[in-house]
Amino acid sequence: MSFIRMRFNIKLCFVFLLLIIMINVLLLFAIFSQERKVMMPASPADKQLKDSKHEKGIANDFFATRIIEGSKAISKFYKVPLLNPLMKKHLDTLINDLQVHINASEKLLARSVAWVTWQELVPRQGEPLLGSVLHALKTLPISSVDNASKGTQLKLMVSFQSNLKAIFKPKWYPLNTIIEGPVYAGKDRYFGEVAAFHLSLLLGLPRAPISVRRQFNVQLELAPIASPELLKTFSNNNDNETCMYGVCYYCHPNDPVCTENGMLDGALILWLPEYMEIKKYKHPWRRTYRKNVLAKWETDSEFCAKVNVSQFYRNRPSVLLDLIDTSIFDFLIDNGDRHHFEMFANTESPVLLIDNGKSFGNPHSDHLDILAPLYQCCRIRYSTYERLLVLKGGTLSRYLSEMLKMVYDSTILTDLHLEALERRLLLVFSAIVFCIKEKGEEFVLVR
């Protein structure tokens, strides 16, 4: 009897011990997951949303909350590469096209200007001479340099011997500078122009002018051929570097750009043919550029419908779809400064991707409101969506970095910016998924 009781007591003790162990395990798990919650950093878009809420509580928060939440739970499909041999071949062609085949010549440059049509600035299917043209733009001697009078930032207008032109946006910051403040803060990022040009090809939107990184020896290559007006703004600093402040809206003697070891670094962007007139339009989703003043699109979630019914957009339905493509391009490069958009003065013309200088300012931030045309209209060309799918799962950053490596020995985009591209692409997919849930695939994907 007592033996049975003893066995019963041992059993009871054992069950009790097991219970205590289980409670402890549960307790530890609870503490650990709590800690994880606290330690997990908020995603950049999350943080942006919180900041914007503190600042003003914008209408876009409704969309932003859903897109950010959606991206956390997004289907694995959007995170793995697409295995499509045909598309892989096309992307590989874009890389191979960057090899240099023939020597730099004015004739070659002239040929690239002839690639420009009313529809695209570089052949969409690829162009085997692109690498040679980039090489020519990087190396051919220039015959004159002046202020570029268009726009508000310091830019130089250079001419080649054949009178072809290009604008030069100088380097203001090292590659890894993080620009804080509003999305349009800071000066131009020359490497952003270069990376954006290659990205436009990857996205199948070849509407950014050809752009290369180039370094000029200012004393040898620029000073002897500079216009008197530009030359007047030259000076030497204490380190015996040449500085210039140029002539433009924001140009000021106290704010010059200076050479490093005698070299002026920057982006050289091929000028489009003069006979192809460009027209400028106010962007409906432009910012107010004033801290506490909101634009209509920031407070009205029905804004897209209003744009849609306006005469201009009723007459040109493709323009809104172009602006949606552009918003994806701009969101990826973090360009929140497209206050105007430009098209050839030809009703068939698509929206051009001119002026990508205010891009890649902060790899730690995602300005979701750049995507407002996409998530407020909830429409996207099927062809654009298809191309984004080709670039999912790491393909975008891999190919962009391969393209840049084909042309440059030096870094153009830091790893942080490449990582940001992947993160932002996932948010674009999340916006599309959100729209499809709300409006249905038939409405969202425009064929």
Ligand SMILES: Nc1ncnc2c1ncn2[C@@H]1O[C@H](COP(=O)(O)OP(=O)(O)OP(=O)(O)O)[C@@H](O)[C@H]1O
């Ligand atoms: N490659 C190009 N070919 C033809 N025209 C161009 C080219 N690049 C710029 N332009 C013209 O020059 C204008 C000014 O260029 P850009 O927008 O790059 O300068 P910006 O100083 O940044 O101007 P903003 O301050 O208005 O943004 C453009 O609006 C466009 O009309």
Ligand SMILES: [Mn+2]
């Ligand atoms: Mn600009």
